[in-house]
Amino acid sequence: MSNPSILILPGDGIGPEVMAQVTRIIDWFGEKRDLKFDVETDLVGGAAYDKHGVPLSDETMARALEVDAVLLGAVGGPKYDNLDFSVKPERGLLRLRKEMDLFSNLRPAQCFDALADFSSLKKDIVSGLDIMIVRELTSGVYFGEPRGIHKEGNERVGINTQRYTESEIARVARSAFELARKRSNKVCSMEKANVMESGILWRDVVQEIHDAEYPDVELSHMYADNGAMQLVRAPKQFDVIVTDNLFGDVLSDCAAMLTGSLGMLPSASLGLPNAEGRPKALYEPVHGSAPDITGQGKANPIACILSFAMALRYSFDEGAEATRLEKAVEKVLADGVRTADLMGPDGGTPVSTTEMGDVILEAL
Amino acid sequence: MSNPSILILPGDGIGPEVMAQVTRIIDWFGEKRDLKFDVETDLVGGAAYDKHGVPLSDETMARALEVDAVLLGAVGGPKYDNLDFSVKPERGLLRLRKEMDLFSNLRPAQCFDALADFSSLKKDIVSGLDIMIVRELTSGVYFGEPRGIHKEGNERVGINTQRYTESEIARVARSAFELARKRSNKVCSMEKANVMESGILWRDVVQEIHDAEYPDVELSHMYADNGAMQLVRAPKQFDVIVTDNLFGDVLSDCAAMLTGSLGMLPSASLGLPNAEGRPKALYEPVHGSAPDITGQGKANPIACILSFAMALRYSFDEGAEATRLEKAVEKVLADGVRTADLMGPDGGTPVSTTEMGDVILEAL
Numbered sequence: 031m032s033n034p035s036i037l038i039l040p041g042d043g044i045g046p047e048v049m050a051q052v053t054r055i056i057d058w059f060g061e062k063r064d065l066k067f068d069v070e071t072d073l074v075g076g077a078a079y080d081k082h083g084v085p086l087s088d089e090t091m092a093r094a095l096e097v098d099a100v101l102l103g104a105v106g107g108p109k110y111d112n113l114d115f116s117v118k119p120e121r122g123l124l125r126l127r128k129e130m131d132l133f134s135n136l137r138p139a140q141c142f143d144a145l146a147d148f149s150s151l152k153k154d155i156v157s158g159l160d161i162m163i164v165r166e167l168t169s170g171v172y173f174g175e176p177r178g179i180h181k182e183g184n185e186r187v188g189i190n191t192q193r194y195t196e197s198e199i200a201r202v203a204r205s206a207f208e209l210a211r212k213r214s215n216k217v218c219s220m221e222k223a224n225v226m227e228s229g230i231l232w233r234d235v236v237q238e239i240h241d242a243e244y245p246d247v248e249l250s251h252m253y254a255d256n257g258a259m260q261l262v263r264a265p266k267q268f269d270v271i272v273t274d275n276l277f278g279d280v281l282s283d284c285a286a287m288l289t290g291s292l293g294m295l296p297s298a299s300l301g302l303p304n305a306e307g308r309p310k311a312l313y314e315p316v317h318g319s320a321p322d323i324t325g326q327g328k329a330n331p332i333a334c335i336l337s338f339a340m341a342l343r344y345s346f347d348e349g350a351e352a353t354r355l356e357k358a359v360e361k362v363l364a365d366g367v368r369t370a371d372l373m374g375p376d377g378g379t380p381v382s383t384t385e386m387g388d389v390i391l392e393a394l
Numbered sequence: 395m396s397n398p399s400i401l402i403l404p405g406d407g408i409g410p411e412v413m414a415q416v417t418r419i420i421d422w423f424g425e426k427r428d429l430k431f432d433v434e435t436d437l438v439g440g441a442a443y444d445k446h447g448v449p450l451s452d453e454t455m456a457r458a459l460e461v462d463a464v465l466l467g468a469v470g471g472p473k474y475d476n477l478d479f480s481v482k483p484e485r486g487l488l489r490l491r492k493e494m495d496l497f498s499n500l501r502p503a504q505c506f507d508a509l510a511d512f513s514s515l516k517k518d519i520v521s522g523l524d525i526m527i528v529r530e531l532t533s534g535v536y537f538g539e540p541r542g543i544h545k546e547g548n549e550r551v552g553i554n555t556q557r558y559t560e561s562e563i564a565r566v567a568r569s570a571f572e573l574a575r576k577r578s579n580k581v582c583s584m585e586k587a588n589v590m591e592s593g594i595l596w597r598d599v600v601q602e603i604h605d606a607e608y609p610d611v612e613l614s615h616m617y618a619d620n621g622a623m624q625l626v627r628a629p630k631q632f633d634v635i636v637t638d639n640l641f642g643d644v645l646s647d648c649a650a651m652l653t654g655s656l657g658m659l660p661s662a663s664l665g666l667p668n669a670e671g672r673p674k675a676l677y678e679p680v681h682g683s684a685p686d687i688t689g690q691g692k693a694n695p696i697a698c699i700l701s702f703a704m705a706l707r708y709s710f711d712e713g714a715e716a717t718r719l720e721k722a723v724e725k726v727l728a729d730g731v732r733t734a735d736l737m738g739p740d741g742g743t744p745v746s747t748t749e750m751g752d753v754i755l756e757a758l
C-alpha cells in the first residue's frame with residue numbers, strides 16, 4: 031500500500047518559513063513513528079502568480095483534489111495589493127476551498143496556559159478557554175451571484191449576494207453537532223435572523239437538523255452582533271459555535287485574538303468523506319503571511335505545526351499522534367521557549383523559527 | 395418661535411423605564427436652562443404591534459419625519475420572537491432608519507474612568523478608550539433586493555443582497571471625515587475588499603472622497619476580520635472607524651463590549667440636514683430591551699440619558715449643555731453610584747433606575 035499523500039503549499043510571506051518546520055516534523059513522524067507520508071510541494075497565492083500569472087494553477091488544483099490532505103502556509107502581501115481582483119493571492123485560497131468543497135472550517139480558539147498573560151483580556155476571563163468555531167466555508171456572500179461592480183446611471187454600484195441553500199446549511203450544522211458530541215455537547219448557532227432572511231433559513235435548518243438528528247446536543251441561537259459581544263464579555267460560555275462564511279470570518283478572528291496567541295492557532299477545512307471515509311481536507315494556520323517579519327527568522331511556526339496535528343487527527347485518524355505533537359508544543363511553551371511574538375514581560379528563552387522547530391522535535 | 399420638537403418612542407422591555415428618566419432630564423433643561431422642547435410620546439416595536447398590528451404605524455412614521463429629533467428606547471422581546479418577519483419589532487426601527495434616511499450611525503465606544511475595571515479587558519488596554527464608530531445605516535445587506543426565502547427544486551434557498559452605490563458610500567464617508575476633524579483627525583475604513591466587490595467599491599470611494607475633500611485627515615483601510623482582531627488586541631489605535639451596515643452592527647457591538655459598560659453607551663443616527671442645517675435624527679442607547687430585568691427597576695438609564703446628550707449636541711447645537719449633562723453622569727459614576735449592572739467587586743452605592751435619575755438631576 032502506498033503512503034498517504036500530502037500536498038504542501040507554503041504560499042507567501044512567512045508561509046515558507048513556518049512550513050519548513052512542519053516538513054521536519056513530518057519527517058520525524060516517518061522516521062520515529064513509522065508514519066510515512068508522500069509529500070510534494072507546490073505554489074499558491076502570490077508565489078503562484080509570480081510564476082504562472084494566476085494564484086493557483088490548474089495543475090496544482092488538480093493535485094489538491096487527488097491528495098489525502100493539503101497543508102497551506104499563508105497567502106498575500108503588499109506586493110500583490112494592486113493586482114486585479116480575479117488574480118489576487120486570496121483567489122487561490124478561495125478556489126481551493128470551493129473546488130475541494132471544504133464546507134466545514136474548524137477554528138479552535140484555545141488559550142494555552144503558559145500564554146494566558148498574553149491576552150488583552152483578563153486572565154480569569156480567558157484561561158482555560160477552548161472554543162471551536164465551525165464556519166461555513168464554500169457559500170454565502172463569498173461565492174453568491176450576482177456580484178461585481180457596475181454602472182447605474184452615472185454612478186458605480188457594488189453588489190454581492192448572500193445565498194444559502196437548505197442543504198448547505200444542513201451539512202455544516204451536522205458537522206458542528208458531530209464535533210459537539212466529542213466535546214461538551216453544546217452548540218451555539220449565530221446569524222442575523224432579525225434582519226436577514228438567509229439568517230432565518232439558517233436558524234430554521236440548524237434547529238430542524240438538531241431536532242431530527244441531534245436532540246441530545248444542547249442548541250442555542252444568538253444574533254451575530256450579540257455573539258461578538260458575548261465573545262468579548264464571557265467567551266467561556268461557548269463550546270461549539272456554528273455560523274456562516276462571513277460572520278465566521280469576523281467572529282473567528284475576534285475569538286482567535288481573545289486567546290492572545292494568534293501565532294498558535296491552527297485550522298482545518300473539511301469536505302465530504304471519500305470511499306475510505308477520509309474527508310477532503312486543507313489545513314492552515316489562522317495567522318496571515320505577516321510581510322512585516324518575513325525572512326527574519328522571527329515567525330512562530332506553532333500554528334502551522336498544530337495545523338499538521340489537526341491533519342493527523344482529522345485526515346489520518348491518528349488522534350494519539352496528534353495529541354503527542356500537541357503535548358510537545360505545550361511542553362515547550364511551559365518551558366518558556368518563545369518566538370518573538372510570544373516574548374512578554376515574563377521573560378522566557380527567545381528563539382528563532384528554526385530553533386522553535388528544534389525544541390519541538392526534541393520534546394517529541 | 396415654537397420650541398424644538400422631540401418624539402419619544404420608549405418601545406419595549408426596559409425602554410419605557412430608562413426613557414422615564416430622560417423625560418425628567420428634558421424637563422430639567424426646560425426649567426433650569428430655559429431649553430424648552432415640545433415633547434410627544436408614541437409607540438414603536440412590540441408595543442406598537444400590540445396596539446396596531448404593526449411595529450410602527452404610518453401616523454408615527456409621519457410624525458418622526460416632522461419632529462426635530464426622535465428618542466428611542468429599545469425594541470423587541472421574547473413575546474414577539476415568533477412573529478412574522480415583516481411585523482417583528484425590529485422592522486419598526488428599520489423603517490424609521492430607512493424612511494428618515496438616517497445613513498450615518500454614530501456609536502461612540504468610550505471607557506469611563508470610573509468603570510475601567512468592568513471591562514473583560516485589562517485596564518491598561520481600555521482605560522481612556524474613546525472610539526467613534528460610524529456605521530452606514532440605510533443600505534447594504536439590511537435593505538438590498540432581491541431578498542427572501544424561496545424554493546429551488548425541493549429545497550429552500552435564503553437570499554440577501556449587499557448593495558452599495560457610490561453616493562451612499564460617499565455620504566457616510568464624508569460624515570466620518572467631518573467627525574474626525576473634530577477629533578484626532580484619523581479615520582480607519584473597514585470592509586472585505588479582498589473577498590467582496592462591494593468592499594472594493596467601498597474602499598475606492600472612501601479613498602476618493604478623502605483625496606478630493608479631506609486630504610488633511612489620516613486615512614487607513616483594514617479588512618473587517620482584522621478590524622475585529624485589532625479592536626480586541628489594541629483598541630486605542632483607533633479614532634474614527636467607518637464601515638458598512640452589517641460590519642458596523644457586529645464591530646460596534648464588539649467595540650461597545652470592550653468598554654465593559656454597555657449600559658452606558660448612546661448612539662445617534664443622522665440623516666441629511668434640513669433648510670436650517672438640522673439633520674434628521676434618531677437617538678437611542680446601544681443596549682437592547684433587556685427582557686430579563688424589565689419592570690424590576692434595575693435598568694441603567696445612563697445610555698439613554700447620554701443619547702439625549704448626543705441630541706443636544708447634534709440636533710440642537712447645544713454642545714455646552716451636552717457636556718454639562720455628560721459631566722453630571724461622570725460625576726455620579728466617580729461618586730460610586732451604581733445601578734445593578736455596574737455593581738462590581740469595588741462596591742459602590744447600589745441604586746434603582748429612578749434613583750440614578752435622581753442623583754444625575756442633583757449633579758446637574
Ligand SMILES: CC(C)[C@H](C(=O)O)[C@@H](O)C(=O)O
Binds near residue numbers: 120123279589
Ligand atoms: C484571506 C481571506 C480570503 C480569508 C477569508 O476571508 O476567508 C481569511 O481572512 C480567512 O479567514 O481565512
Ligand SMILES: CC(C)[C@H](C(=O)O)[C@@H](O)C(=O)O
Binds near residue numbers: 224225255484487643
Ligand atoms: C435590533 C436590530 C435590528 C439592530 C440592527 O441589527 O441594526 C441592532 O442590533 C442595532 O445594532 O441597532
